[in-house]
Amino acid sequence: MAEFTVERWRVVVVALATVAALPLFVLEDPDSAGSLTSVADASSSVELALSVPIVVGDAASGTAASDWTTPTSPADIANLADRAEQWHVARSNLPTVNRLAEAARVYEAEAIAMAQEIVAVEFAEREALDAILAARQAEADRQAERVRLREEEDNRRATAISTPGPTTTIPWDTKPVEGGPSAEQWEALRYCEATGDYTAVNPTGRYRGAYQFSTTTWDWIAGLYHERLVGVDPAAAAPADQDAMAISLYNLRGRGQWPVCGRYLP
Incomplete structure (x- = not known):
């Protein structure tokens, strides 16, 4: 609506400018220099009018709209x-x-x-x-x-x-500890019993090997857990077999089976 109003006012302005220029054509000599100047001025006025922004009030919205030429x-x-x-x-x-x-x-x-x-x-x-x-x-x-x-x-x-x-001894009826002795504790026991020598034999010849088994105790434990070692000389058994026999004896009767050196076992 605003654009239509702007265009309408443009037409009105152009028409008014044209009407204003008509007396120049009627009252003056067309051949005179003044008439040409007036016509030129009128044309310039029309061009200026077209290049000036026209502000039109919009009655419906109460706002002003402007339209600019390039x-x-x-x-x-x-x-x-x-x-x-x-x-x-x-x-x-x-x-x-x-x-x-x-x-x-x-x-x-x-x-x-x-x-x-x-x-x-x-x-x-x-x-x-x-x-x-x-x-x-x-x-x-x-x-x-x-x-x-x-x-x-x-x-x-x-x-x-x-x-x-007398030497302090450990009661024979001690109970084994779950998990058993550590490697260091077994080593301390062997050192105490036979200075760590797996072939050691005590002076009487009764106790033999690193853990100083008697032949009676050896055959008893071997019969329960390691039958192939029954009758084997403890001092002649392999170190691994002697270790296995000592662990089996400890798990069955605890550290009390070594009355003196068992102090190094838990």
């Missing part, structure tokens, strides 16, 4: 030309920008994947190093325990030799 000043034209050039450059560079953005996303994904791989490798290497260090520490702890137990036995022997009287 800018014709050099500054406006230059501004539009600059904007058009910038738009053209931006549109021309758009494919390149998109390719660069896609390449950046690809490179970023590759960089993230590479970083994750490096982190995984470093984490695995760290875990392996921690395992090695833990194993070394465990071995150092075992060695320290062996040294401590051996020194304890050496001190006990020295005290027993220098001090007259």
